[in-house]
Amino acid sequence: MQPLDDQDRQLQDKRSPTHRRAPLWRCWITGGLTVVALTVTSLGSHHSGSLARLSRFSPTETIARLAAHAQAYGLSVFARIPLQDREGRGEWLVLGLAEDETAIVQSDDPEQVVSLPLTMRITAEAGGGSRIQFHATDELPRLPDGTLPAQLIEGLEALPALLDDALG
Incomplete structure (x- = not known):
């Protein structure tokens, strides 16, 4: 299979010429734990979201409390992936829109x-305690039409309330 050259890309890209210069983003739902685990382990702390909350509980207790409250906000725990890097020990908590799936947003730009x-x-x-980093709705890349799926936006907007409830 040959990679698309610029001319082929332009023929397949239905966006206006102005929007064609922007990277093409895709959003999909996956049930593949391997895809999620590989993605999480390749991310550094700078890709863990601009929002942060402090918890008086240990990382283990914080995650247990978040998991116990997630369903009330329409979310489920998709995966818990251990983390140990220069900046500390802890875990990635991957929430899902359903019990066995989570959202991924990807660009065709290799720099993204x-x-x-x-x-x-x-x-x-x-x-003592723990730090929770997560994404704000407005910091995520948008799809070519400028949107993200409504269910994903609802999930993201529920995160601050989930944290308040679980840690309160």
């Missing part, structure tokens, strides 16, 4: 990273 928007990075804080 794949995003797991419903993922939280929970790490231990030096003085």
Whole structure:
């Protein structure tokens, strides 16, 4: 299979010439744990979202509390993936829109990273407790039509309330 050259790409790309210069983003739902695990392990802490909350609970207790409250917000726990890097120990908590699936947003631009928007990075804080990093709705890439699926936006918008309820 041959990669698309620029001319082929333009023939297949139905966007206006102005929008054609922007990277093409795709959003899909996956049930593939391997895809999610590989994506999470390739992400650094700078890809874990711009929003952060502190929890007085350990990472293990924080994750247990989030998992116990997720269903009330229309979310499920898709995966828990151990994390150990220079910045601390903890876990990635991958939430899903259903019990066995989560969302992935990907660009055709090789310089861009794949995003797991419903993922939280929970790490231990030096003085006790934990830090939770997650994505804001407005920091995620948009699809060519400028949108994200409504169910994904609802899930993202539920994260602050989920954190309040689980950690309160």
